[in-house]
Amino acid sequence: MLQKVYAENKTYLTELDSAIGDADHGINMDRGFTNVCADLSKTDAPDISALLKTVAMTLIRTVGGAAGPLYGTFFLRASTACAGKTELQAADLVAMFEAGLAGVLQRGKAELNDKTMVDALNPALAAMKQALGNGSDVKQIMQQGAAAAEEGMKNTIPMLAKKGRASYLGERSIGHQDPGATSSYLLLKTAVDVWG
Amino acid sequence: MLQKVYAENKTYLTELDSAIGDADHGINMDRGFTNVCADLSKTDAPDISALLKTVAMTLIRTVGGAAGPLYGTFFLRASTACAGKTELQAADLVAMFEAGLAGVLQRGKAELNDKTMVDALNPALAAMKQALGNGSDVKQIMQQGAAAAEEGMKNTIPMLAKKGRASYLGERSIGHQDPGATSSYLLLKTAVDVWG
Amino acid sequence: MKKLINKPEDLVSESLAGMAAAHSELIKVNYNPNYIVRANAPIQGKVGIVSGGGSGHEPMHGGLVGMGMLDAACPGDVFTSPTPDQMEAATKAVNGGAGVLHIVKNYTGDVMNFEMAAELCQAEGIDVEAVVINDDVAVKDSLYTAGRRGVGITVLAEKLCGAAAEQKRDLKKVADICRQVNANGRSMGMALTSCAVPAAGKPTFDIGADEMEIGIGIHGEPGRERMPLKTAREIVGMMSEAIISDLPFQSGDSVIAMVNGMGGTPLIELYLVFHELNEVCKGKGIKIVRQLIGNYITSLEMAGCSITLLKTDDELLKLWDAPVHTPALRWGA
Amino acid sequence: MKKLINKPEDLVSESLAGMAAAHSELIKVNYNPNYIVRANAPIQGKVGIVSGGGSGHEPMHGGLVGMGMLDAACPGDVFTSPTPDQMEAATKAVNGGAGVLHIVKNYTGDVMNFEMAAELCQAEGIDVEAVVINDDVAVKDSLYTAGRRGVGITVLAEKLCGAAAEQKRDLKKVADICRQVNANGRSMGMALTSCAVPAAGKPTFDIGADEMEIGIGIHGEPGRERMPLKTAREIVGMMSEAIISDLPFQSGDSVIAMVNGMGGTPLIELYLVFHELNEVCKGKGIKIVRQLIGNYITSLEMAGCSITLLKTDDELLKLWDAPVHTPALRWGA
Ligand SMILES: Nc1ncnc2c1ncn2[C@@H]1O[C@H](COP(=O)(O)OP(=O)(O)O)[C@@H](O)[C@H]1O
Ligand SMILES: Nc1ncnc2c1ncn2[C@@H]1O[C@H](COP(=O)(O)OP(=O)(O)O)[C@@H](O)[C@H]1O
Ligand SMILES: [Mg+2]
Ligand SMILES: [Mg+2]
Ligand SMILES: [Mg+2]
C-alpha cells in the first residue's frame, strides 16, 4: 500500500528534492518501500512489533541518504513501543508515533522550523494527542494527524532550511516545499486510507 | 588585403569546415594571413620572389592543418618560379601559378574531383593559360582564373571527398562545398581586386 | 539525458563489475552489501580505513582503494549515501585488529548512516573512530545547521591517512592526521552545467548558456549563487579568494593544491585553471609544493571544477610522497 | 559554448603554462615554437620520440612526455596540426645522436607538416624516421583516399615505443615496434554530444537528445553514421564487432584494451563500458591482459568513448609493464 503511494509519488518527491536537494528522495523512498513489500511478503511476522522491525531494518538497509536512517529509526522505535502487543488501541498508536518521532529527533538533531520532515511529524503528533484526549477513534486520530502533517508540510515552503542538504542553499532554500516533510505527510495520509 | 578577406570570411570558411571537417579552416587561414601581414610589414623584401618566400614561410609556420603546408608550398614554388624577376609579365604570373599548383599536387597527392582546393586551383590554371593564349592582359587573366575557380568551387558540392578530413565522412561528404576550394577561390578573387 | 548505460538501476553494479574485472590484482568487489575492498584485506596490525558515499563521484571512493590509501569503499546509489549494512560489512572485512577509521563526508545522510554502522561495529567490539570532513567554504558554517559539506579535502585526507596507516601508525594517530588535514584544508566548487541523475532522467537544475553556478556541491545541488559566466581568471580569483581568506592561508605557507574536474570539463581547461591558481598563490606568497590536476571527486558529467588547498608541513609532505597504488592514484609503486 | 578559459586564442599557451608549473620535474615547455620536452632531454644514445597534433586531445600528447614514453610533444592550435618549425625544434631538442622517431597520426595536415619537418631535419643530418598511425576501423581504408585516422593506438604505441627507446633499442627497432603495434591494433569511437572549438564558439555538429554518432574521430568531425541512442551493451557490441572482425582478433588472442573517454563522459560510465567489452571478449575467447580506462585521447568536452584493442605478445607486454613516469601515465616509478 505505502509502496504503491511512494511509487506513484516517486517523481513528485524527486522533483521537490531537485529544487533544494539532490533529486533522489522519491527514488530512495520508492526503492525502500518496494523492498519493504518484498521482505514482508517473505517473512510472516509473529506480531506488529516484529513486523515494524522488519520495515525498519529494510528501510535502513535500502533507502540510504538522510531519509533511510530517519524513517528507519522512526519504525524501529515504534516497533519497540508496541513490543508484545497483539492488537493496538488508539493510545498505543499515538504512543508509537511519539516514540518514532523521538527517534527521528535524536538521530537527526533537527528542531522545529529547520525545514525537515520534523515539521510535518511534530504537528501531526500534537494533533493526534489532542484527538486522543477528545476520545476520538483511531480513524479520526489518524485523520487529525494527517491534516496537521499536511499543514506542517505546506508551512515548510517559506522556511529557510537549517538541516539537510537544503541548508547548503541558504536563502535560496526559501520558497520550496521540503521533500521529507512531504513524504511524511504521505505516510500519514496513507495510514488513514488503510485504517479507514 | 588578403588578410582582410580571410578575416571577413573566417566564420564562413569555418562553418563550411564544420559540415565536413573540424571547424577550423577559417580560423587557420585568418591566423596565417594575419601573420603574413605582420611579417611583411617587418621585412622589406628586395624582390617579388623574396616577398613570396616570406609569405610561404609564414603560412607554413602559422596556418597548420592541411591548408598550411599546401598554401605554403604553393607560394614557395611560386616564389622560386619568379626568382630574380623585378617585374612580372602575364606569362610569368601564369607560370608561377602553374608551379604553385604543381607543388600542391606533389605535397597533397590529391587528384581532380577528390573534393579539395585542387578542384578550384586546377580549372583556374586552365582558364588562365587559355586567356594568356588569347593575349589577354593580367587583369583579364586573373578574372578568367577567378571565374573558373568559383565554378570549380561550386562543383565540389556534389563530390564525394577522397582526400582530407572530409573523406572520413564517405557518402556524408556529398552536398557540402569544400572549404579549401573556397579559400582558393577567395585567393584569386582578391588577386583580381588587387591587380585590377 | 544521454548516458553510456543500460538500465539506470544497474549502473552502479555494472560499473563495479568493470572495476572488479579491470583491477583484480588491487581490489575485490562484494555485492549486496556493495563494497570495494583491498585484495589483501584485512592486513593484520594495520589500521583499516573505510570511506564511502553516493556513487557518481568516481574515481572517489572506489578508485582510491589500494596500497597506501583506502582499505574499503562503500558505494551508495547515485548521489545517495550508502547504508549501515554496507559500512558494517566493509569495516569487518578490513579490521586487522588495529581498529578502523571511517572517513565521512559531512552530509546528513552519510553522517547518520556511518553513525549507525559505527554503533553496530562497536557493539561487536571493533574499535571504530569516525572523522567527518567539512571543507567546503561555499557553505556558511554554523552550529545550528548541517554545517559545511565534505568535498575535495576528502581525497587528500584519504591519501595522507592511508600512508600513515601503511606505516602502522595507531588509530588515534591516523585519526589525528585526518582531523589535522580537515582543519588545514579548504575547497570551493563551481559549475558550468548541471548533471542528470540517471534514475531521475533529466538535469537536476537548468542553467542558461551564459550563466554559471558558484559554490556548488558534488551532487548537482544548485550552488550558493548564480551569476553570468566569467573568464577563468575571474572565476579562479573569486574561488581562491574565498578559500585563502577562510583558513586563512598566509604568505610563506606551503600548500598541496588540487584542481579537480567535475567530470565533464576537459583537462586542457583544468591546466589553465591551475595556471591561474598558481599565479594567484604566487602573488600572495603561497607556495604550491604538490598538486593534483584532473577528475578526482566528480559530479557525474557536470562541467565545472573545484579548487582545494591544504596547508602542509614536512610530516604531511612525507606522507603525500609515500607510495600509493590504487586504480586512480599511483606513484612510487 | 561554456568553457573555463580566458580568450580562446590564449587557451593553448595558458594551459601549457599550467603544465609547466605543475610538472617542472618532468617536463619543460618551450614557446614559439611551442613544444613540451622531457626535462632531461636530449638523452645521449637514446632514440628520441616526438609526437604531436592539434590541441584538445589532452592528456595526449603533452601529458605523455616523460620517462619511458615521449621525449617531446608538439601541440598545435585546437584540432589543428602543429607546424614544421615546432616539430623541427622539438626533434633537435631530443636528438641524442641515436636518431628520432616521429609518431604521426594519419591526418592529412599532421602527415604533411611532419613530412616537411622531417625533410628539414634530415637536411641537417638528423636521422629521422616517421611512423603513421591509422587504426580507426570506422573509416573505410583505400589507396585512393586519405585512409584511416590515427586514434587510440597512438597512446599505446607511444608507451610501448617509449619503453623500447628507454632500453636503448636502435631507431630501426623502435620504429619496427611502432609499425607492429599499428598493424595489430584497432579502434573505434562514438559520441553522445558534439564539442565546441573555442575559437568557433559553437558546437561543431548538432545532435538530437535521443541520437548518437557512431564512428567519430577525435576532432568533432561527424561520424560515419547517426543513429538512435542505444544501450551501452548494444553500443559496445557494435563497436567491438567492427574492431574484432577487422584485424581479425581471434579466440586465444591476448589483448591490451583501452576504454577511452572523449572528455565529457564520467568514469562510472567508462567502467560500465569496460565491463561490457570484457563480456564480449570473454565470449569470443579473447583475453584482456592489460587495460587503460579513462580520458587519454579526448575531443575537448565531447561525451562519448572509444574502444581500442591491441593484439599483444610477451615482448609487448614486457614493454607495457616497464616503468613510465609522465603527467598522465605513471607506474613502476
Ligand atoms: N537532520 C535531519 N533531521 C530530520 N530530517 C532531515 C534531516 N536532514 C534531512 N532531513 C530530511 O530528509 C529529506 C531528504 O531526504 P533524501 O533526499 O532521501 O536524503 P539526502 O538529502 O541524503 O539525499 C529532507 O527533505 C528532510 O526532510
Ligand atoms: N591531400 C590534399 N590535397 C589538397 N588539398 C587538401 C588535401 N587535404 C585537404 N585539403 C584541403 O584542405 C582543406 C582543409 O583545410 P584545414 O581545415 O585548414 O585543415 P584540416 O583539415 O587539417 O583541419 C580541405 O577543405 C581541402 O580543400
Ligand atoms: Mg536527496
Ligand atoms: Mg579543418
Ligand atoms: Mg541523496
Ligand SMILES: [Mg+2]
Ligand atoms: Mg584542423
